[in-house]
Amino acid sequence: MKKTLISNGIFISNKEDNKSSIRGCMVIEGSQITYIGEQAPESIESYDEVIDGSNKLYMPGLVNTHGHAAMSLLRGYGDDLALQIWLEEKMWPMEAKFTSQDVKWGTRLSILEMIKGGTTTFVDMYDHMNEVAFAVEESGMRGVLTRGVIGLCPPDVQTAKLKEATEFAKNWHGKADGRITTMMSPHAPYTCPPDYIERIVQVAHDLNLPIHTHMSETRREVEGNVEQYGARPAAHLEKLGVFTRPTLVAHGVHLNDEEIAILKQYDVRISHNPGSNLKLASGVARLPELLRAGVKMSLGTDGAASNNNLDMFEEMRLAALIHKGVSGDPLAIPAKEALLLGTRMGAESIWLDNVGSLEPGMKADFIALDIDQPHFLPKTDFVSHIVYSASAKDVVDVCVDGTWIVRKGECLTLDEEKIKREFEICFDRLRG
Numbered sequence: 001m002k003k004t005l006i007s008n009g010i011f012i013s014n015k016e017d018n019k020s021s022i023r024g025c026m027v028i029e030g031s032q033i034t035y036i037g038e039q040a041p042e043s044i045e046s047y048d049e050v051i052d053g054s055n056k057l058y059m060p061g062l063v064n065t066h067g068h069a070a071m072s073l074l075r076g077y078g079d080d081l082a083l084q085i086w087l088e089e090k091m092w093p094m095e096a097k098f099t100s101q102d103v104k105w106g107t108r109l110s111i112l113e114m115i116k117g118g119t120t121t122f123v124d125m126y127d128h129m130n131e132v133a134f135a136v137e138e139s140g141m142r143g144v145l146t147r148g149v150i151g152l153c154p155p156d157v158q159t160a161k162l163k164e165a166t167e168f169a170k171n172w173h174g175k176a177d178g179r180i181t182t183m184m185s186p187h188a189p190y191t192c193p194p195d196y197i198e199r200i201v202q203v204a205h206d207l208n209l210p211i212h213t214h215m216s217e218t219r220r221e222v223e224g225n226v227e228q229y230g231a232r233p234a235a236h237l238e239k240l241g242v243f244t245r246p247t248l249v250a251h252g253v254h255l256n257d258e259e260i261a262i263l264k265q266y267d268v269r270i271s272h273n274p275g276s277n278l279k280l281a282s283g284v285a286r287l288p289e290l291l292r293a294g295v296k297m298s299l300g301t302d303g304a305a306s307n308n309n310l311d312m313f314e315e316m317r318l319a320a321l322i323h324k325g326v327s328g329d330p331l332a333i334p335a336k337e338a339l340l341l342g343t344r345m346g347a348e349s350i351w352l353d354n355v356g357s358l359e360p361g362m363k364a365d366f367i368a369l370d371i372d373q374p375h376f377l378p379k380t381d382f383v384s385h386i387v388y389s390a391s392a393k394d395v396v397d398v399c400v401d402g403t404w405i406v407r408k409g410e411c412l413t414l415d416e417e418k419i420k421r422e423f424e425i426c427f428d429r430l431r432g
């Protein structure tokens, strides 16, 4: 088993009882971290590889808990619209033209953007998901994948989509050396009739899988749900049995206290997507209150058509900043909490208990930032610098499951030039 020593680095471990950063060493054996501390545990000769970590900051890989990778093809299309019009008049008509090739190259472009920017795990809800799984397998990244189903269609089409989602979830769970896990996904309460949601929940039970859905993203959605079903979305999904499965909801912007209590009761996790919620004018989620209530929170970018990049550093900064602005409390989301939301809490939100911090026994999913740059001085509080000053462009090395997938800013697993060429071909066909 390959044994690597990284020495002379600065490490942000995220360990519960740890000081925020240490100057020292980390040892990786196979896919795992086996040591982190100030001094190397063994002499240099006992390692297969020794890396000089001077001028680098090592931290856990970022975890993006909600997105639609292939939507990179729709970046900049339908800007400055609110959700429902954006979906109905822009996204869905274009997505109806997507082939598996479009999803293949759109997803690969997003994976490139994500890994080069320090994201080591992502959640993806889309169609043509075999292509997403192949891309995850090849890239070396970690993915929690799900075929999202929209039930606004005839019963036979609903059944076909559910069958496809079920087959995908069954076939890919635990694949790519365990780097892929799967979920079942009714797209949203406003796009899936109640009986369809119940059928999806039944499949999740049968396959012992979690559920991922969009929920309470806009005020209009909440009002529509009350009008149509006599209940707000959280109570509606509770009634349909969704929360009897481990559940991750995206957005959760418009939640009242009663709904927060329901989500806490069922240990439902929420992916907070501040960039997308601002751009689509959906609102600002009650992140500080949700955290105080004990709801497990994390961060997501959503797709590149509503963000418009996949830079998780931006989401951490937005989370830290907008809640200060909205509440008037500078401590609403401190830097340390924003960092945890983008890393360890992200991993916990998607039931990955062995990534998100740098400690012995954890998977070697970590990134290195080049801190020999003006915006990382003075060398005082690196947690602050990560959240308030860093960006995806600072990432130089990325390791997932003990394998380097980015070195010196270059992706080692995917052919960047080919992906860009093929992406442009897909784009020209779709939008030319």
Ligand SMILES: CSC[C@H]1O[C@@H](n2cnc3c(O)ncnc32)[C@H](O)[C@@H]1O
Binding pocket: 068, 083, 087, 091, 092, 095, 125, 126, 127, 147, 148, 149, 150, 187, 188, 214, 217, 276, 302, 303, 306
């Ligand atoms: C059924 S595949 C996923 C589906 O979700 C759409 N989508 C992208 N962003 C959002 C969002 O913020 N809210 C709701 N739905 C969204 C995407 O266009 C796909 O159709």
Ligand SMILES: [Zn+2]
Binding pocket: 066, 067, 068, 214, 250, 302, 303
């Ligand atoms: Zn989404």
